[in-house]
Ligand SMILES: NC(=O)C1=CN([C@@H]2O[C@H](COP(=O)(O)OP(=O)(O)OC[C@H]3O[C@@H](n4cnc5c(N)ncnc54)[C@H](OP(=O)(O)O)[C@@H]3O)[C@@H](O)[C@H]2O)C=CC1
């Protein structure tokens with residue numbers, strides 16, 4: 548099947564949301580979890596009251612399709628953590644120490660699952676701020692999660708954490724693809740899928756600009772570019788065909804595609820894009836080191 552081809556050729560796999568085969572009823576383990584391991588109650592914490600109000604307005608319209616509830620807290624991290632089973636940490640890397648070392652936080656986080664999406668901050672760093680009973684994992688989601696087309700990479704869980712694994716998949720599979728990868732790859736994943744949407748948007752904008760240069764109306768040029776990008780990416784994901792094979796199949800000998808491709812190669816497009824991932828990876832690593840992040 549296409550799915551088999553995917554996992555053989557590129558290891559692409561969409562993990563299921565379901566908890567089939569699970570023998571522990573969710574309610575006996577974590578009261579805030581629904582049966583399918585998706586949280587039934589969310590407590591969103593920010594620092595400023597205006598942010599909480601803004602989020603409240605935003606989520607008033609599009610939240611709770613599975614019956615889950617959301618509440619907003621400004622400057623009340625400790626209270627929210629005490630009422631939670633799973634904590635998703637999404638602050639800037641340079642704020643993590645002050646947030647986790649706030650009075651009472653270490654105790655409040657005992658026996659909780661802490662999921663960090665912070666760039667560059669390692670699990671080893673977290674263990675210094677936390678009680679040993681706090682389970683820490685890292686996740687690196689990206690912006691297309693907003694339309695449930697995200698790519699989230701999650702660090703592996705220790706043995707015996709099947710329930711936590713299902714909770715993590717329940718959360719991140721609901722907003723796109725989710726896969727586990729060793730923590731040593733996280734800085735590269737941060738660059739490729741965390742920063743990736745920004746890099747892709749530069750290419751998208753440039754494609755549309757080229758169309759505009761040749762007389763296309765701006766809106767249509769952007770639509771053509773975006774759908775072309777989406778369609779091609781979906782071919783790779785759904786069929787497992789290598790990008791080089793798609794490129795070759797488009798390229799008629801002596802045609803216009805090879806003319807455009809040679810122009811791209813003159814501009815060293817491949818090494819330019821690959822180097823962007825390299826420097827973003829190096830920077831992501833530095834974000835976890837306080838002195839370097841501030842430099
Ligand atoms: N942007 C992206 O695409 C991705 C970002 N990340 C990671 O996500 C993290 C956040 O990045 P980003 O979303 O860009 O940052 P933002 O500045 O947009 O969001 C940070 C949030 O943290 C809140 N906050 C700040 N201080 C506190 C505090 N003391 N207590 C509670 N909440 C607080 C802010 O609330 P308030 O508004 O009230 O100040 C704000 O809502 C970073 O660690 C980044 O590495 C990971 C993957 C992708």
Ligand SMILES: O=C(O)[C@@H]1CCC=N1
Nearest residue numbers: 666737738741742834
């Ligand atoms: O630019 C950043 O630091 C964050 C991490 C990945 C995406 N944005």
